[in-house]
Amino acid sequence: MPWNTFFDLIIVFSQASLLALGGGTAVLAQIQLNTVNNYHWMTSSQFVSIFAITQATPGPSMLIVSLIGYWAMAQHFPHQPFMAFGFGVIGMFVATTATFLPSSLLAYYVGRWWEHFHGSSWREPIERGLSAVTVGLLFASATIVSNEASIGLNPLYAWLVILISAGLLAFTKVSPLLLMGIAGALGYMDLLSVPKITH
């Protein structure tokens, strides 16, 4: 019975919630580690695909946890589509709540209290210091995820696409959807993968 998975989802995602400084990206690598390596809910390439889906759709990218929750439960029922869907949806709600609740509670309570704090000389150091450490975490997480996303691909092409899209998105007004469309097309045309050796 998949009950253990419910608890695993809660544990993994409530921790992720509190580590997500600067947003879901910071903790993405951690989530990937848990999802693929520790709990084996899906393979690495499935994770990357789900990551891509949630980046391409509206809403916070942290909705990836909703899909992981679905997948973690649904994969217990490989030949029963209705059970898979039913339990999957429950898993989705469990994972999503576990992810958003801790940080939301923190935002609610700290938010109310912080108003009284705003003249303090600690406020700006805290904001600046945490911001700096967050940037490092974001770069680290992006690097780890990029390594996973490039598995099985020609590393030069993959990293070219990664770095070019990073630069374009950070410094120009290029539409993210356009970039995703191009990247999807490149993938479809199989231009990114390791060249197959033909004899």
Added chain:
Amino acid sequence: MDQTPTPAAPLPPADEDPPIPYVKLSELMIAFTQMSSLSFGGGLTAWARTILVERRQWLTEEQFLRSLAIVQVLPGPNTIKLAVYVGAHLRGPLGALASVFGLIAMPMVIVLGLGVYYFNSGNSPNLQNVLIGLGVCAAGMAYSLALKLFTKHSRDPLFVTFGLLSFVLIAFVHMKMLPTVIGLGIISVIFYRNQLTKTAPVKPPPPSP
């Protein structure tokens, strides 16, 4: 009432805010749903500002900026935290629930639809290839967020130092994220406070004889 001077202009104190307007829960939900759908592809913060400050006038510009500043320090996705903070500000806990629901209900349905499709798609190689390409681009998106935040503060040597430290320790030395962030976070805050109190004397110098 004197406050320790800070490099950035301080936001006006909270007691200068206008009275909190009464907002129906359904209006709150609809406003955040609008924000969510308009920001397809990004820019939710900008849309949040447009809808909350300009169109609906539920917050002043200063209140909005203050909300952002406060929630950014905390863990969690900024859009969710902002929804919680603004919703709670306007209608308490129920307001927080209404805004978050408005924000994520539709995206969750979309994501679920696509996810179920992908789950049941078997091993279609074409779909897999497209998703691989998308995945690479999405990884680039993750970098772009880091880049944007970095370039805002790239001239602050403390910022660059601690950013670099946490990047290297986590990505290359493979230290665990939570303890590293907490440890480095505490150290960086101390360094920043030190810098702050050095450049901003608390007492004026004694008058010359």
